[in-house]
Amino acid sequence: MNAAMQCDYFDRGACRSCTLMGTPYDVQLAAKMAHAREVLAAWPDAVWLPPMTSASHGFRNRAKMVVGGTSDNPTLGILDSTQHGVDLTGCGILSAGLRAAFAPITAFISRARITPYDIPARRGELKHVLLTQSPDGDLMLRFVLRSTEALGRIRKHLPALLTDLPQLAVVTANLLPEHKAVLEGDEEILLSGGESLAMRLGSLVLHLRPASFFQTNTEVAAGLYAQAKAWIDEVAPRSVWDLYCGVGGFALHVAAPGRRIHGVEVSAPAVESARLSASEAGLADVTFAVGDATALSAGDIPDAIIVNPPRRGLGDRLCAVLEASGVPTIIYSSCNATTLAQDIAAMPAYAPQRIRLFDMFPQTDHSEVMVLLTRR
Missing domain, CATH: 3.40.50.150 (Vaccinia Virus protein VP39)
Incomplete structure (x- = not known):
């Protein structure tokens, strides 16, 4: 300790x-x-x-990852001083379940050809990957996108991701068309699973919807x-x-x-x-x-x-x-x-x-x- x-x-x-x-x-x-x-x-x-x-260490149940790089080599983490991606998928304060999910998610981004959003150029599609883990080990995955351009490819390749990550209980796309420093937009599109992630605390189950707050x-x-x-x-x-x-x-x-x-x-x-x-x-x-x-x-x-x-x-x-x-x-x-x-x-x-x-x-x-x- x-x-x-x-x-x-x-x-x-x-x-x-x-x-x-x-x-x-x-x-x-x-x-x-x-x-x-x-x-x-x-x-x-x-x-x-x-x-x-x-x-x-390993105490965080939620990861808010900025997407950088390219669709061939995406990064999940933060942006550096030049607004380019820094990969933090091995971050030690994140739960082991979150860290283990990043490799399949990164591979999925490449497979579905989802272009990371380039802030200086103001082009691209994928802005953030938001991932939450429940006490039971289930996951809620949210792709924050600039538009619906990549939705067809995401839906096409999603079955393979669900096979790679069977613990995915909720998968959504969140639309954030504006170029501004916020985490997510107002529109949420359910792609797979239920509408909420079950957060089991003892005898109680708290349901966490995509836009809801829960302690980290x-x-x-x-x-x-x-x-x-x-x-x-x-x-x-x-x-x-x-x-x-x-x-x-x-x-x-x-x-x-x-x-x-x-x-x-x-x-x-x-x-x-x-x-x-x-x-x-x-x-x-x-x-x-x-x-x-x-x-x-x-x-x-x-x-x-x-x-x-x-x-x-x-x-x-x-x-x-x-x-x-x-x-x-x-x-x-x-x-x-x-x-x-x-x-x-x-x-x-x-x-x-x-x-x-x-x-x-x-x-x-x-x-x-x-x-x-x-x-x-």
Whole structure:
């Protein structure tokens, strides 16, 4: 656990995304804890629980690979300073299942003659390969294309890829016609398999649709959900809101007989996934709606609220709604301790009781911090 991870890509300067690469894991963790404690020092009475650690390598369940090179010799990885491809298919923080899938995918790109997109020239078709692995080892593969030009060839050669990679449960083409620095477009075309990847966490199955968000570290995500469930069970609320609910991870895990759960999420595919998971689990009292969490009013206040916002935090409007709500318990899960501290300060009616760091992102200075807040 304490040994430093070695990475050839990092050592030769090909990729520096893992800013803490080469730093012993215990040193990384201590620095993250020190930073979180410093940022949240305004609440000295809060109890800090032991951090949840992670495997230092092979922990990522999702790869976002930029495609470079040529159709004869494609690269999957990142782009260098000249906007040309750098192959990272041996990246050590990716799961073994992801790394093993890249060779068949690369061969498929050549076989189907899919031209990688050339950013400086603004020509070509294949922009990204997005690959996700479930806890059961199944894969969801997404080809991000500039147009439908290659779809016929992709469909023609897809059976051979499915033979080479039988663990492919979902294959789609995503269309991103615009020349801009985004990962994916709005249109998704199902090519093979079902509409979602089953992410099994214990007794629950979360369904992940192509455009939905899921934590990149499955083991630590399970720990995050388990901690939220423990805190919710402790206060035993009859009703819970899950804001920024995504595919329903928190909502589904804190469900219990006699407890009403309602999740709100702006992504319609994520809400569809969450509803499917709740239906399969027989959780009739768990509901989800498409909506903007920041637009909520303070009416019909539940007994507890879980919030898991993006890095920018809750923002002034939602903080004001929560501050005025009177809800007894808030669980705040954050991937940015700085905005977490700002939001807590904007809700002076609430005091942190317990804080726990979850090392979701080893080899970087990022982490997830979850706080149990109670009304004063």
